[in-house]
Amino acid sequence: MAASLIRTSARTALRAGASATPKAAGVAGLTFARGKATLPDLAYDYGALEPSISGKIMELHHKNHHQTYVNSYNTAIEQLQEAVAKEDITTQINLKPLINFHGGGHINHTLFWENLAPKSQGGGEPPSGALAKAIDESFGSLGEFQSKMNAALAGIQGSGWAWLVKDKQTGNIGIKTYANQDPVVGQFQPLLGIDAWEHAYYLQYQNRKAEYFSAIWDVINWKAVEKRFS
Amino acid sequence: MATTFSLPPLPYAYDALEPVICKQIMEIHHQKHHQTYITNLNAALSAQSTALAANNIPQLINLQQKIKFNGGGHINHSLFWKNLAPHASPETNIDQAAPVLKAAIEAQYGSVEKFKEAFGATLLGLQGSGWGWLVANGPGGKLEIVSTKDQDPVTDKVPVFGVDMWEHAYYLQYFNNKASYVEGIWKVLNWRTAEDRFKNGVEGSALLKL
Numbered sequence: 227m228a229a230s231l232i233r234t235s236a237r238t239a240l241r242a243g244a245s246a247t248p249k250a251a252g253v254a255g256l257t258f259a260r261g262k263a264t265l266p267d268l269a270y271d272y273g274a275l276e277p278s279i280s281g282k283i284m285e286l287h288h289k290n291h292h293q294t295y296v297n298s299y300n301t302a303i304e305q306l307q308e309a310v311a312k313e314d315i316t317t318q319i320n321l322k323p324l325i326n327f328h329g330g331g332h333i334n335h336t337l338f339w340e341n342l343a344p345k346s347q348g349g350g351e352p353p354s355g356a357l358a359k360a361i362d363e364s365f366g367s368l369g370e371f372q373s374k375m376n377a378a379l380a381g382i383q384g385s386g387w388a389w390l391v392k393d394k395q396t397g398n399i400g401i402k403t404y405a406n407q408d409p410v411v412g413q414f415q416p417l418l419g420i421d422a423w424e425h426a427y428y429l430q431y432q433n434r435k436a437e438y439f440s441a442i443w444d445v446i447n448w449k450a451v452e453k454r455f456s
Numbered sequence: 457m458a459t460t461f462s463l464p465p466l467p468y469a470y471d472a473l474e475p476v477i478c479k480q481i482m483e484i485h486h487q488k489h490h491q492t493y494i495t496n497l498n499a500a501l502s503a504q505s506t507a508l509a510a511n512n513i514p515q516l517i518n519l520q521q522k523i524k525f526n527g528g529g530h531i532n533h534s535l536f537w538k539n540l541a542p543h544a545s546p547e548t549n550i551d552q553a554a555p556v557l558k559a560a561i562e563a564q565y566g567s568v569e570k571f572k573e574a575f576g577a578t579l580l581g582l583q584g585s586g587w588g589w590l591v592a593n594g595p596g597g598k599l600e601i602v603s604t605k606d607q608d609p610v611t612d613k614v615p616v617f618g619v620d621m622w623e624h625a626y627y628l629q630y631f632n633n634k635a636s637y638v639e640g641i642w643k644v645l646n647w648r649t650a651e652d653r654f655k656n657g658v659e660g661s662a663l664l665k666l
């Protein structure tokens with residue numbers, strides 16, 4: 227994975243040179259250059275999540291899948307800006323599903339990379355403090371939360387995500403599933419997301435998705451989840 | 457009361473669609489994915505029988521989505537295997553295998569090429585898992601390209617042929633390059649089956665009757 231590490235470093239250096247780039251509000255890792263969404267760097271090497279997630283999966287998932295969401299989102303936004311300029315309401319409404327899908331794909335994957343970490347960087351280390359307390363109170367234990375999350379993931383019929391979310395009205399936490407790339411917006415705040423699309427695991431686990439859902443807990447970055455919760 | 461469904465055999469060898477769809481994909485797709493839909497469909501139908509006997513209406517309603525998803529998965533894959541034919545076999549030649557359907561496609565879409573473009577655009581436009589279908593409004597009827605999400609089956613029209621756009625259908629070979637899979641599918645499309653369904657409706661095979 228040395229080659230991909232170098233590429234990641236090169237991108238980081240380029241980004242550092244353009245430090246005036248405005249940051250998006252909301253999701254910390256969402257980066258923009260000249261008003262366009264860009265692919266965020268990973269905080270770890272593609273192979274660093276092995277054996278839970280193979281380096282090949284991580285590379286394709288980040289460089290190809292996530293990049294496609296970024297590109298398609300930018301295209302849709304350009305078309306939206308043109309439609310707004312022309313006061314073309316029909317086109318604006320037509321673009322909504324594309325913006326939801328590709329913008330959602332960009333947001334979801336950005337959050338996902340952040341809520342993963344190699345074991346050497348704290349991946350899999352259980353949560354502490356207020357989040358640990360909230361999980362115990364809501365689910366009984368971390369183990370019970372994980373089984374419920376895995377059951378939710380296994381129950382997704384088609385492509386989608388399962389999230390640990392915080393209800394902005396009550397402050398309560400809970401598990402919710404979302405179809406395709408529907409992002410967690412509105413009443414709920416995303417804390418921890420797991421990608422249940424087949425591309426997230428197929429090269430390594432094929433149809434044995436339950437094995438992927440159980441292995442991923444070894445590389446969950448609970449520190450990132452705690453930060454979102456507080 | 458509940459019928460038990462079992463995995464229909466593939467009408468060709470697992471490696472017969474190479475190089476368009478590799479043997480490993482076909483094996484896992486048929487033996488694991490399709491089998492899982494059947495296993496879960498049988499479980500849901502059995503639970504439905506029990507719920508029916510107990511007059512348990514909430515449970516009957518609760519089972520509907522499981523039956524739709526897994527029954528749809530069984531129907532869709534059963535149709536799909538027969539929609540495909542060995543690479544370079546006579547069935548994949550539209551001129552010989554589907555003269556009536558070809559004429560109908562040309563009448564509606566201008567040319568077979570234009571139809572393939574429109575069909576490909578529908579396949580690539582799916583957001584998430586699902587299927588693209590050429591359907592006819594009854595045998596010999598008006599043609600239409602439709603997509604269905606997840607495992608929703610086509611129930612109100614004749615499914616002339618369908619293409620599985622779940623990632624499991626191509627990922628081991630094509631990765632994120634689904635456009636190549638879509639291009640390749642025409643080389644293994646069974647136009648003879650498509651012609652037969654267009655003229656006569658879907659074969660009255662017991663395995664598709666719930």
Ligand SMILES: [Fe+2]
Binds near residue numbers: 287291335421423
């Ligand atoms: Fe993904």
Ligand SMILES: [Fe+2]
Binds near residue numbers: 478479480481629
């Ligand atoms: Fe292969």
Ligand SMILES: [Fe+2]
Binds near residue numbers: 489
């Ligand atoms: Fe499939």
